Amino acid sequence: MSQWSGSQYKGPTEKGWYQDQGRFTFPNGVVYEGNFDKGEFHGEGTLIYPNGGRYVAKWDRGKLLEGKYFFYDNLEFGAKAEDESTQANWDYCTIKDRRFYTEKLKGLRPDGLTLITNDIRGPKDIxxxxxxxxxGYYDPTKRAIFEYDGQFKREVExxxxxxxxxxxxxxxxxxxxxxSFLDGNGDKIIKEMIKLNQNPDLKAARESGKAK
Incomplete structure (x- = not known):
């Protein structure tokens, strides 16, 4: 299967199945490192993403039991698979504490050097x-996400x-x-494009290849 799909596996096998500790690389660059049982994620295993983030989790025969996501800078975000309470109660960058993670670690900057993103180098050009x-950045008129260099990543359905x-x-x-400038809330073109992109008839037409 790996040969056909473009994925790669390194580790032991048993009767043709991925077994015990191994490393599986998906075609999109995401890597799973951890335990396998008959070819399925089982026990403790971590998904490592190309952007530096990682998802440390426990699995049961391919089913997620619980896990925590760590951003590239080790900021932690966690929730159980069937319980979204952690997501709803996540208090990062909320009104009661608007500090970025970098500011929590290294303190606030003086006036004039205040961060407007978590990156100490400043925001990316978009x-x-x-x-x-x-x-990356999201273009609402194309309903798609792009890399910062302009390369297409995926559509937002x-x-x-x-x-x-x-x-x-x-x-x-x-x-x-x-x-003068126009922000996102006042951009009528963006609003119309978002509304149009959410039209189920247009989506169906796109999928059937009839949209022009």
Whole structure:
């Protein structure tokens, strides 16, 4: 299967199955390191993502039991598979404590050097009218996420994800010749494109290849 799919496995096998401690690399670059039982994630194992994040979890024959996600800078976010209470109660960058993780570790900067992202190097450059999502940017007019260098990553099909991005992420406003600007809330074109992209008839037409 690995030969056909582009994935790779390093570790012991038993009767053709991945067994015990091994390392499995998916075609998209995500790596699983941990225990296998008859080819399935079983016991303790970690998913390691290309952006530096990792998901440390416990598995039962391929089913997630519980786990914690660590961002590239070790900021922890965790929740059980069937309990979203941790997500709902996550208090990072909320009104009661607006500090970035870097500021929690190293303290606040003086006036004039205040961070507007968690990256001490400052925010990434993104095109006007797009949203910074941390490992790329979201273009609402194309309903897609791109790498910072402009390379396409994936489409955003979920209306819930689109809403979360536009409500929570940094927006690079459109600037006009008279130096006025338009933020995400007032951008009528973006609003119309989001509304259009959420139209189920358009989605069905795209999937059938009939959309123009």
């Amino acid at each position: 095109p006007e009218g797009t949203y910074d999502i941390g490992d 979920s209306a819930q994800e689109q809403q979360w991005i536009t409500e929570k992420s940094r927006y690079n406003p459109k600037v006009f010749e008279d130096d």
